[in-house]
Amino acid sequence: MVANKLLTLAFVKTPTNILLGYKKRGFGMGRWNGFGGKVEVGETIDGAAKRELMEESGLVANTLHKIGILMFEFVGDPQLMEVHVFTTNEWKGTITESDEMRPEWFPIESIPYKKMWTDDQFWFPYMLNARPFYGYFTFEGMHKIVYHRLDSVNDLGLVEIPQQPRQPVI
């Protein structure tokens, strides 16, 4: 058994718009997403989310609201990705493009789902409506979802986080 890969994903939004970043390199390259990355040793998840948001967008958020937990399984990979999703509606600083991300505001009614991870269209409505959620997605390759479940939850602190793939890796 291997420990989950811990990741963060943060969204800056107003009632009408959301800031997304175009991933220029690395995992998820060529797709629009929130800002995030790996939680480093000695960091809290919340601290990592703020750091990644700053590094990738130039923005500083004093408060991030935890809104979801996403699990990603890639068929054949024994390590699960455990993604902690946050939102904020108050920030400081200037939007800045980095080597990794090109930030851009999108109206909520024209989010570019076709140019995003295929799971996003499932859970974005929960995130946009501030409804806490838990999701589990099994991918075959980088596009095809072969299993998913998505639940609204009352208390994210009570979610039982799986530590291994649903299907044993043969």
Ligand SMILES: CNc1ncnc2c1ncn2[C@@H]1O[C@H](COP(=O)(O)OP(=O)(O)OP(=O)(O)O)[C@@H](O)[C@H]1O
């Ligand atoms: C499978 N379906 C998915 N749907 C939506 N979002 C997904 C995702 N899978 C990963 N993510 C997010 O993508 C970022 C990876 O970023 P990140 O760790 O920076 O990747 P990368 O390999 O480039 O790391 P380094 O920058 O080298 O540390 C990180 O926010 C993570 O939450």
